[in-house]
Amino acid sequence: xxxxxxxxxxxxxxxxxxxxxxxxxxxxxxxxxxxxxxxxxxxxxxxxxxxxxxxxxxxxxxxxxxxxxxxxxxxxxxxxxxxxxxxxxxxxxxxxxxxxxxxxxxxxxxxxxxxxxxxxxxxxxxxxxxxxxxxxxxxxxxxxxxxxxxxxxxxxxxxxxxxxxxxxxxxxxxxxxxxxxxxxxxxxxxxxxxxxxxxxxxxxxxxxxxxxxxxxxxxxxxxxxxxxxxxxxxxxxxxxxxxxxxxxxxxxxxxxxxxxxxxxxxxxxxxxxxxxxxxxxxxxxxxxxxxxxxxxxxxxxxxxxxxxxxxxxxxxxxxxxxxxx
Numbered sequence: 084x085x086x087x088x089x090x091x092x093x094x095x096x097x098x099x100x101x102x103x104x105x106x107x108x109x110x111x112x113x114x115x116x117x118x119x120x121x122x123x124x125x126x127x128x129x130x131x132x133x134x135x136x137x138x139x140x141x142x143x144x145x146x147x148x149x150x151x152x153x154x155x156x157x158x159x160x161x162x163x164x165x166x167x168x169x170x171x172x173x174x175x176x177x178x179x180x181x182x183x184x185x186x187x188x189x190x191x192x193x194x195x196x197x198x199x200x201x202x203x204x205x206x207x208x209x210x211x212x213x214x215x216x217x218x219x220x221x222x223x224x225x226x227x228x229x230x231x232x233x234x235x236x237x238x239x240x241x242x243x244x245x246x247x248x249x250x251x252x253x254x255x256x257x258x259x260x261x262x263x264x265x266x267x268x269x270x271x272x273x274x275x276x277x278x279x280x281x282x283x284x285x286x287x288x289x290x291x292x293x294x295x296x297x298x299x300x301x302x303x304x305x306x307x308x309x310x311x312x313x314x315x316x317x318x319x320x321x322x323x324x325x326x327x328x329x330x331x332x333x334x335x336x337x338x339x340x341x342x343x344x345x346x347x348x349x350x351x352x353x354x355x356x357x358x359x360x361x362x363x364x365x366x367x368x369x370x371x372x373x374x375x376x377x378x379x380x381x382x383x384x385x386x387x388x389x390x391x392x393x394x395x396x397x398x399x400x401x402x403x404x405x406x407x408x
Contacts, residue, residue: 265297297377
């Protein structure tokens, strides 16, 4: 059994908290956040001691019509600057670039001209060569880089080992373990984290974890992976994120012992902005249909359709999942 790093009372200086509310949460409301919401979240994250704020995706405007999405699907430089100015805070700014869904050679300027600090490249395991090309390109532009390998719960051990080797040899700063389907349990999340951490030690990379809450385990899995040495932790306000949502920022900040993390500002933000967002009809969070796709280790798209149709016939839904297994 690998030793745990520190204990429940210790402060670890390697830990970094990333707020993904606008990026993952944007999948719930088509990225239609008001400027006030994003500005207040930015201020809240700074006051709360959050280390990185992810503003959204930098998606291709050739593939996605800007008229059909809010601006945080594209994260134009001027839109981020309209919120953060030159970002004179200690908190760093992040965006996500999906393999195959962005024009990375056209849409990114050198870091010296950008307010963005870090680019997170998201890919499926069969897209690793393309991800490595993007990571090295962003590194050469001067950005911090992460690789988020999605849907890892459906990859076999050999694939994971090969993918980690390839990213280990790249210029990525952080390799993210991503529980896209919310199907991992603390035991499996911990085991995978140790595998990632071995690669991290070998190649001098840090490891991150991004959880989904299909089985109400996003927070549990996050602190389990943290305990073995994972240091970059994703969370969102009120756990807002695609489908069942993510690890709740309020749970994570309340757990971490570093006095730089503060809960009060976040609680005020939840009260003033997250509750009205839910009341306006934006839907996310744990529900039976997400539990079922999580247990079956499947993409939540069917559960999302079930939710959108306001269905409650869980038994029929479960049968249909099993019929298509």
